[in-house]
Amino acid sequence: MRDVAIIGIGQxxxxxxxxxxxxxxxxxxxxxxxxxxxxxxxxxxxxxxxLSAALSRxxxxxxxxxxxxxxxxxxxYKVETACGSGAAAVRMAYMAVAGGACDVAVACGxxxxxxxxxxEATAALAEAADALYEATHGLSFVAINALLMQRYMFEYxxxxxxxxxxxxxxxxxxxxxxxxxxxxxxxxxxxxxxRPIADPITLLDSSGIGDGSAAVVIATGELATRLxxxxxxxxxxxxxxxxxxxxDRREPLFFSAAHTSSQRALAQAGVTAADIDFxxxxxxxxxxxxxxxxxxxxxxxxxxxxxxxxxxxxxQGRLPISTLGGLKARGHPxxxxxxxxVVEAVQQLRGQAGSxxxxxxxxxxxxxxxxxxxxxxxxxLERIS
Amino acid sequence: MRDVAIIGIGQxxxxxxxxxxxxxxxxxxxxxxxxxxxxxxxxxxxxxxxLSAALSRxxxxxxxxxxxxxxxxxxxYKVETACGSGAAAVRMAYMAVAGGACDVAVACGxxxxxxxxxxEATAALAEAADALYEATHGLSFVAINALLMQRYMFEYxxxxxxxxxxxxxxxxxxxxxxxxxxxxxxxxxxxxxxRPIADPITLLDSSGIGDGSAAVVIATGELATRLxxxxxxxxxxxxxxxxxxxxDRREPLFFSAAHTSSQRALAQAGVTAADIDFxxxxxxxxxxxxxxxxxxxxxxxxxxxxxxxxxxxxxQGRLPISTLGGLKARGHPxxxxxxxxVVEAVQQLRGQAGSxxxxxxxxxxxxxxxxxxxxxxxxxLERIS
Numbered sequence: 001m002r003d004v005a006i007i008g009i010g011q012x013x014x015x016x017x018x019x020x021x022x023x024x025x026x027x028x029x030x031x032x033x034x035x036x037x038x039x040x041x042x043x044x045x046x047x048x049x050x051l052s053a054a055l056s057r058x059x060x061x062x063x064x065x066x067x068x069x070x071x072x073x074x075x076x077y078k079v080e081t082a083c084g085s086g087a088a089a090v091r092m093a094y095m096a097v098a099g100g101a102c103d104v105a106v107a108c109g110x111x112x113x114x115x116x117x118x119x120e121a122t123a124a125l126a127e128a129a130d131a132l133y134e135a136t137h138g139l140s141f142v143a144i145n146a147l148l149m150q151r152y153m154f155e156y157x158x159x160x161x162x163x164x165x166x167x168x169x170x171x172x173x174x175x176x177x178x179x180x181x182x183x184x185x186x187x188x189x190x191x192x193x194x195r196p197i198a199d200p201i202t203l204l205d206s207s208g209i210g211d212g213s214a215a216v217v218i219a220t221g222e223l224a225t226r227l228x229x230x231x232x233x234x235x236x237x238x239x240x241x242x243x244x245x246x247x248d249r250r251e252p253l254f255f256s257a258a259h260t261s262s263q264r265a266l267a268q269a270g271v272t273a274a275d276i277d278f279x280x281x282x283x284x285x286x287x288x289x290x291x292x293x294x295x296x297x298x299x300x301x302x303x304x305x306x307x308x309x310x311x312x313x314x315x316q317g318r319l320p321i322s323t324l325g326g327l328k329a330r331g332h333p334x335x336x337x338x339x340x341x342v343v344e345a346v347q348q349l350r351g352q353a354g355s356x357x358x359x360x361x362x363x364x365x366x367x368x369x370x371x372x373x374x375x376x377x378x379x380x381l382e383r384i385s
Numbered sequence: 386m387r388d389v390a391i392i393g394i395g396q397x398x399x400x401x402x403x404x405x406x407x408x409x410x411x412x413x414x415x416x417x418x419x420x421x422x423x424x425x426x427x428x429x430x431x432x433x434x435x436l437s438a439a440l441s442r443x444x445x446x447x448x449x450x451x452x453x454x455x456x457x458x459x460x461x462y463k464v465e466t467a468c469g470s471g472a473a474a475v476r477m478a479y480m481a482v483a484g485g486a487c488d489v490a491v492a493c494g495x496x497x498x499x500x501x502x503x504x505e506a507t508a509a510l511a512e513a514a515d516a517l518y519e520a521t522h523g524l525s526f527v528a529i530n531a532l533l534m535q536r537y538m539f540e541y542x543x544x545x546x547x548x549x550x551x552x553x554x555x556x557x558x559x560x561x562x563x564x565x566x567x568x569x570x571x572x573x574x575x576x577x578x579x580r581p582i583a584d585p586i587t588l589l590d591s592s593g594i595g596d597g598s599a600a601v602v603i604a605t606g607e608l609a610t611r612l613x614x615x616x617x618x619x620x621x622x623x624x625x626x627x628x629x630x631x632x633d634r635r636e637p638l639f640f641s642a643a644h645t646s647s648q649r650a651l652a653q654a655g656v657t658a659a660d661i662d663f664x665x666x667x668x669x670x671x672x673x674x675x676x677x678x679x680x681x682x683x684x685x686x687x688x689x690x691x692x693x694x695x696x697x698x699x700x701q702g703r704l705p706i707s708t709l710g711g712l713k714a715r716g717h718p719x720x721x722x723x724x725x726x727v728v729e730a731v732q733q734l735r736g737q738a739g740s741x742x743x744x745x746x747x748x749x750x751x752x753x754x755x756x757x758x759x760x761x762x763x764x765x766l767e768r769i770s
Contacts, residue, residue, distance in 0.1 A: 075624040
């Protein structure tokens with residue numbers, strides 16, 4: 001397969017965008033990414049989205065976004081893997097360009113969660129779970145993750161407050177990201193006093209409901225070099241699945257799909273977890289961040305929380321995560337988050353992350369999750385010029 | 386890109402499957418296709434589906450279907466282009482294998498339309514249209530196509546009864562297909578007396594609501610040869626889009642996306658429309674079949690209906706279409722139909738179409754449409770052994 005680079009990035013702030021439609025949100029990100037890349041007309045568009053059918057009464061987003069972005073006629077598709085849909089769009093665009101189906105593709109993630117009520121959004125998010133074996137029993141998506149967190153605390157002996165550093169780090173990093181939704185730093189006391197959502201998960205363990213869109217332009221490495229764009233290479237790209245129903249896994253506390261997809265992506269890039277300078281992980285809940293760190297090999301089992309408690313996930317630590325706020329504080333417009341992660345990793349690798357910049361970073365990992373560990377897509381991005 | 390073949394096909398009958406879940410329907414088709422191919426574990430799965438979020442409260446179908454089909458762990462995605470979603474899944478699987486991302490992929494289309502009431506299904510189908518510029522005015526999906534048919538009759542001087550041959554041919558062919566939903570032949574009189582749905586579209590101009598799933602196993606040509614499977618090659622594969630809102634097109638009666646995608650697919654295959662032995666087109670409404678024939682170059686503009694009136698679309702004609710019943714009479718479980726078309730084309734090319742067999746066919750075209758001409762995917766299939 002061919003060498004592939006990201007040559008353009010675009011994003012809207014994550015917010016409650018009451019004045020912009022789902023489609024227009026996507027158009028803003030796509031146009032920004034094309035402008036950044038200096039490309040007028042890509043050959044393909046992949047749109048990652050989860051909730052538009054339920055909340056915006058709109059499907060067919062591939063053709064719709066392509067047309068409204070001034071790209072009528074190009075090949076376009078929507079891809080869905082629940083909350084990991086944006087990363088799936090990036091993976092499709094990667095495969096199309098690397099495989100030779102086209103030279104330039106755009107991956108866009110978009111979500112307009114405020115098109116429904118919070119109750120409607122909560123019901124729609126539960127569709128990421130197994131409808132017949134989980135949701136039918138009344139389990140919301142938060143509840144499923146609360147069961148995981150409960151078990152984790154039981155198995156490894158942590159207290160709820162030990163998860164604080166994930167949230168505190170995310171809010172700290174979001175405070176200086178103009179595209180972030182929750183820009184106030186929080187204290188340990190605020191975390192401890194945060195109100196319960198589904199015990200033991202509290203408000204400050206959870207990402208919020210928001211609207212947003214992000215996009216990347218993906219091209220052959222050869223074209224990137226010819227255009228003279230800053231080259232961030234997609235060095236590794238992989239996806240893997242697990243059962244959707246959490247109770248059906250041999251080891252519920254081990255995200256095997258995160259393990260498989262990260263190992264594949266690292267192997268493709270020819271590096272190991274120890275070589276990664278920073279990671280944009282799927283911190284939709286603090287327990288999710290902990291389990292991801294462990295499954296990717298950044299911490300031994302049961303030690304993801306310890307890594308955070310030791311300060312290693314901050315921008316000054318050994319493995320900075322959520323460097324621009326993560327899902328927790330940049331915001332989690334679900335189908336868009338996987339693309340936000342890639343956009344932010346490119347910001348870091350290009351040296352365009354402003355006051356959030358990690359000095360001298362060269363290798364970043366992004367990982368997005370659909371369902372409670374059911375579908376996990378990992379990318380390794382590398383700065384080479 | 387590499388040579389790609391279809392080495393396995395599977396399908397469930399199209400019906401009202403009250404006793405089977407959405408997921409189990411997909412599993413039946415996937416397992417049948419893998420058995421037919423002699424493959425135990427493909428590397429990737431692409432699921433085409435439109436309505437599960439609205440009607441079955443279930444997303445994340447990639448991971449869900451993979452797991453329930455005994456393929457836990459493999460890479461899996463859902464793809465959506467409204468009623469063309471199944472064809473999009475085939476296109477993704479083609480790109481993955483042709484581009485070298487994997488050697489064996491499964492494309493599955495599934496739809497469980499009876500999980501909702503007919504009213505809910507009608508509302509969900511309208512999400513294929515532009516929510517803000519079409520559906521918001523109360524236009525159902527049938528109504529949009531009725532406007533197209535009205536305009537077509539006005540421009541070209543046809544009467545409603547002239548469209549009869551599309552429906553009569555489809556029902557005739559379905560009558561001997563055990564997987565078809567509507568297996569009774571209809572007469573010209575029945576067509577003329579059929580009750581109106583959205584004037585001028587009548588019940589017998591329209592495909593019905595049904596459940597079903599179809600799947601194909603796609604592999605490298607080299608692997609197909611090594612396995613000794615009957616080789617049906619994907620000689621051409623292409624997608625193209627148009628505006629979603631029909632009023633926004635310069636020529637509403639010309640499906641430009643059908644033109645572009647069919648021309649690209651034919652060019653890739655190195656053939657012309659005149660070389661095609663049969664076509665499985667998107668006859669969701671009889672007007673759609675007429676417009677597709679014209680846009681693909683099988684008939685001049687305004688002559689698609691004339692082609693049908695002349696008997697050329699029957700199994701004895703110059704260009705047989707809907708050879709196993711088409712969307713009209715095999716049934717149109719929307720996100721599955723694009724895969725049913727490919728499965729049926731392979732049946733024809735392998736000589737496995739039973740009493741519907743076209744003697745000596747070598748080149749078939751399948752074309753699936755998402756929205757009223759908005760997203761159109763074309764495949765050219767060729768028998769080479």
